[in-house]
Amino acid sequence: SSSDSSSQVKPEADREQAGYETLVMTSEDGITKIMLNRPTKMNALTTQMYQEIMLALEAASKDDSTITVLTGNGSYFSSGNDLTNFTHISPDEIEEKARRGAILLRDFVGCFIDFPKPLVAAVNGPAVGISVTILRLFDLVYASDRATFHTPFSHLGQTPEGCSSYTFPKLMGPGKAAEMLIFGKKLTAAEACAQGLVTEVFPDSTFQKEVWTRLKAYSKLPRNALRISKQMIRNHEKEKLHATNAEESRILQERWLSDECMNAIMNFLSRKAKM
Amino acid sequence: SSSDSSSQVKPEADREQAGYETLVMTSEDGITKIMLNRPTKMNALTTQMYQEIMLALEAASKDDSTITVLTGNGSYFSSGNDLTNFTHISPDEIEEKARRGAILLRDFVGCFIDFPKPLVAAVNGPAVGISVTILRLFDLVYASDRATFHTPFSHLGQTPEGCSSYTFPKLMGPGKAAEMLIFGKKLTAAEACAQGLVTEVFPDSTFQKEVWTRLKAYSKLPRNALRISKQMIRNHEKEKLHATNAEESRILQERWLSDECMNAIMNFLSRKAKM
Amino acid sequence: SSSDSSSQVKPEADREQAGYETLVMTSEDGITKIMLNRPTKMNALTTQMYQEIMLALEAASKDDSTITVLTGNGSYFSSGNDLTNFTHISPDEIEEKARRGAILLRDFVGCFIDFPKPLVAAVNGPAVGISVTILRLFDLVYASDRATFHTPFSHLGQTPEGCSSYTFPKLMGPGKAAEMLIFGKKLTAAEACAQGLVTEVFPDSTFQKEVWTRLKAYSKLPRNALRISKQMIRNHEKEKLHATNAEESRILQERWLSDECMNAIMNFLSRKAKM
Numbered sequence: 044s045s046s047d048s049s050s051q052v053k054p055e056a057d058r059e060q061a062g063y064e065t066l067v068m069t070s071e072d073g074i075t076k077i078m079l080n081r082p083t084k085m086n087a088l089t090t091q092m093y094q095e096i097m098l099a100l101e102a103a104s105k106d107d108s109t110i111t112v113l114t115g116n117g118s119y120f121s122s123g124n125d126l127t128n129f130t131h132i133s134p135d136e137i138e139e140k141a142r143r144g145a146i147l148l149r150d151f152v153g154c155f156i157d158f159p160k161p162l163v164a165a166v167n168g169p170a171v172g173i174s175v176t177i178l179r180l181f182d183l184v185y186a187s188d189r190a191t192f193h194t195p196f197s198h199l200g201q202t203p204e205g206c207s208s209y210t211f212p213k214l215m216g217p218g219k220a221a222e223m224l225i226f227g228k229k230l231t232a233a234e235a236c237a238q239g240l241v242t243e244v245f246p247d248s249t250f251q252k253e254v255w256t257r258l259k260a261y262s263k264l265p266r267n268a269l270r271i272s273k274q275m276i277r278n279h280e281k282e283k284l285h286a287t288n289a290e291e292s293r294i295l296q297e298r299w300l301s302d303e304c305m306n307a308i309m310n311f312l313s314r315k316a317k318m
Numbered sequence: 319s320s321s322d323s324s325s326q327v328k329p330e331a332d333r334e335q336a337g338y339e340t341l342v343m344t345s346e347d348g349i350t351k352i353m354l355n356r357p358t359k360m361n362a363l364t365t366q367m368y369q370e371i372m373l374a375l376e377a378a379s380k381d382d383s384t385i386t387v388l389t390g391n392g393s394y395f396s397s398g399n400d401l402t403n404f405t406h407i408s409p410d411e412i413e414e415k416a417r418r419g420a421i422l423l424r425d426f427v428g429c430f431i432d433f434p435k436p437l438v439a440a441v442n443g444p445a446v447g448i449s450v451t452i453l454r455l456f457d458l459v460y461a462s463d464r465a466t467f468h469t470p471f472s473h474l475g476q477t478p479e480g481c482s483s484y485t486f487p488k489l490m491g492p493g494k495a496a497e498m499l500i501f502g503k504k505l506t507a508a509e510a511c512a513q514g515l516v517t518e519v520f521p522d523s524t525f526q527k528e529v530w531t532r533l534k535a536y537s538k539l540p541r542n543a544l545r546i547s548k549q550m551i552r553n554h555e556k557e558k559l560h561a562t563n564a565e566e567s568r569i570l571q572e573r574w575l576s577d578e579c580m581n582a583i584m585n586f587l588s589r590k591a592k593m
Numbered sequence: 594s595s596s597d598s599s600s601q602v603k604p605e606a607d608r609e610q611a612g613y614e615t616l617v618m619t620s621e622d623g624i625t626k627i628m629l630n631r632p633t634k635m636n637a638l639t640t641q642m643y644q645e646i647m648l649a650l651e652a653a654s655k656d657d658s659t660i661t662v663l664t665g666n667g668s669y670f671s672s673g674n675d676l677t678n679f680t681h682i683s684p685d686e687i688e689e690k691a692r693r694g695a696i697l698l699r700d701f702v703g704c705f706i707d708f709p710k711p712l713v714a715a716v717n718g719p720a721v722g723i724s725v726t727i728l729r730l731f732d733l734v735y736a737s738d739r740a741t742f743h744t745p746f747s748h749l750g751q752t753p754e755g756c757s758s759y760t761f762p763k764l765m766g767p768g769k770a771a772e773m774l775i776f777g778k779k780l781t782a783a784e785a786c787a788q789g790l791v792t793e794v795f796p797d798s799t800f801q802k803e804v805w806t807r808l809k810a811y812s813k814l815p816r817n818a819l820r821i822s823k824q825m826i827r828n829h830e831k832e833k834l835h836a837t838n839a840e841e842s843r844i845l846q847e848r849w850l851s852d853e854c855m856n857a858i859m860n861f862l863s864r865k866a867k868m
Binding site for chain 2: 711729731732733734790791792811821823825829
Binding site for chain 3: 271
């Protein structure tokens with residue numbers, strides 16, 4: 044089935060790095076792979092997972108690999124922020140929780156802005172929320188034709204993050220960006236490719252094979268040239284990206300404390316619980 | 319016929335605002351609609367019309383609606399600047415007229431730059447000149463497949479306005495922008511959509527129905543989230559847009575006084591009179 | 594054959610400018626044409642050719658033509674930097690050679706940034722390296738369907754120039770730009786058009802006829818309006834383009850002295866010699 048073909052069996056030869064509970068990190072053939080590994084939770088991002096991804100990116104930036112890849116285990120790439128992050132919060136700790144959440148978000152996105160080597164997303168299935176917005180910060184985004192791209196911020200009373208308020212209109216024009224970021228339109232892989240958010244779409248049945256064949260060839264190119272070229276491109280907008288990230292995180296911190304946002308999230312979770 | 323299907327019958331339930339001679343302004347279901355209403359003149363923009371649109375936008379920004387829509391009555395969206403604005407000017411008043419024209423233009427475009435809520439264009443038919451360039455300042459642009467997009471500035475000895483010298487190359491790349499802004503190429507709705515100027519094209523026969531169904535759904539989303547997201551996106555370029563608008567208006571003021579421009583407009587009007 | 598249909602016979606009526614060895618420069622019908630004229634070397638750019646193109650652009654900027662066109666004689670547009678520029682260099686002159694090369698590159702690209710009139714590329718066949726990257730600095734890029742677009746910088750241990758580290762991601766998004774600039778993907782004319790690098794593609798058999806018919810019509814438009822509109826568009830990014838050009842040239846100067854780059858070029862030339 045299509046979800047079988049997307050699930051990833053770790054080859055014996057991989058040097059797996061220990062110490063991660065929510066990820067599998069391996070390095071081989073000049074490529075370091077960071078795989079989100081909560082398949083039964085559709086790789087929803089918990090606080091622990093945000094922190095482990097940051098540690099993994101830090102390690103990958105310093106290892107001897109040429110290219111770093113982020114992908115997901117199972118049928119989803121990632122269902123985005125785990126909304127249970129918003130539950131079980133007592134009224135007197137809500138402000139502190141929002142403050143810490145905004146710092147975590149800012150630091151997390153900052154790691155993608157600053158990553159110094161070519162960074163590739165292998166989007167094996169549906170992507171939601173922050174797992175969509177950060178894609179514009181990758182150098183290449185390969186997607187299975189099973190992938191979808193959904194940023195329902197307004198439906199949850201929230202606002203864009205991951206620098207998307209700046210990067211998406213720049214990438215696809217204000218109209219297509221508004222459809223996604225303001226009105227929550229879900230895109231197919233083909234649509235996301237037409238808008239430049241995805242670099243190339245592959246049939247799900249051959250996705251893994253084609254992506255890794257391609258990346259193994261790329262990883263043999265002169266590594267300093269690759270690294271310097273990537274940084275030259277990024278440097279043109281790095282300062283603007285950091286400023287945008289800080290401002291988006293600040294605005295979300297306010298949003299999380301608003302009645303509009305709390306009601307929208309509570310409605311969503313109670314609808315989900317009834318299903 | 320196709321032009322019948324585009325003409326708009328006002329529903330009884332609309333609360334029509336009084337005081338406009340060239341527009342019909344209505345508000346219903348969280349949506350304020352500003353309809354250009356000189357259908358026999360193809361909604362060409364007179365000085366009065368510029369001023370009434372500014373007043374209408376000011377009112378819409380403060381009412382309790384969630385979304386604001388600009389559209390045209392009849393078969394045209396708008397044929398652009400009414401060239402009779404350039405006639406019946408005595409030689410001794412031409413400099414003052416150009417000065418006032420540049421201020422009116424700058425203030426008009428400025429209202430679109432600063433509009434604080436989601437702003438939607440429902441382009442019911444052909445659009446010309448400034449009614450094309452301002453579209454990049456909207457959040458969503460829906461077009462009938464009968465619509466065309468034409469900016470024949472050079473043919474009239476004029477230069478780009480509506481911030482298009484900045485926004486069009488950013489949106490569609492310098493080549494496609496030059497075809498429109500420098501060389502006056504007219505685009506179909508499908509071509510304008512491929513270039514990102516139009517967000518989605520609908521068959522003319524179902525245009526009104528599909529657009530308003532869509533917008534009524536959008537108008538039910540959390541309104542603060544919509545408004546804040548729109549402003550986050552706009553804030554990244556607001557300062558640049560105002561500076562561009564001021565500079566474009568200044569250059570056009572000079573152009574209007576040039577022999578090249580005067581001759582081009584006189585030729586156009588005399589060719590038109592002979593038809 | 595297709596290469597015959599792309600080769601350009603000079604009409605008698607052309608006023609050919611003397612003094613160029615690697616170019617043919619002609620002016621007619623308000624159009625100045627600069628034709629790269631080393632067809633047996635696929636119009637590879639030698640130091641002399643860089644200098645003559647700069648002189649030709651300087652002359653074209655001051656003549657009474659409305660539009661300037663750059664094209665290639667023979668089957669190629671240009672195969673890019675002539676790699677023999679890198680050979681026969683003794684170890685003690687290599688630093689000075691790299692320093693001069695970087696200045697030449699910066700001055701060459703600067704001429705395209707500053708060119709004051711509408712500038713058109715008629716890409717008659719394959720384009721490589723800097724002949725691809727500078728295309729984003731033209732106002733219109735017409736291509737034969739035989740043309741391809743290839744920037745194998747990394748394969749030669751080099752990094753992007755011609756302002757492409759800034760202009761390509763802005764034009765086509767970071768993913769498609771990375772494919773070209775970082776990973777050396779070669780684009781067809783249709784792909785380059787879809788990414789906005791090419792404005793329109795024509796069948797090779799009718800390329801010359803269609804392009805020159807189009808340009809003769811455009812050259813009759815009011816010339817001041819054309820020139821001012823072009824400059825308005827360019828002025829929004831002129832300062833950024835010059836800064837990018839200086840930085841890219843500085844980084845390439847370092848690259849040229851690196852072992853990674855020298856080895857990559859030597860490997861390329863020795864593979865070529867064995868063929």
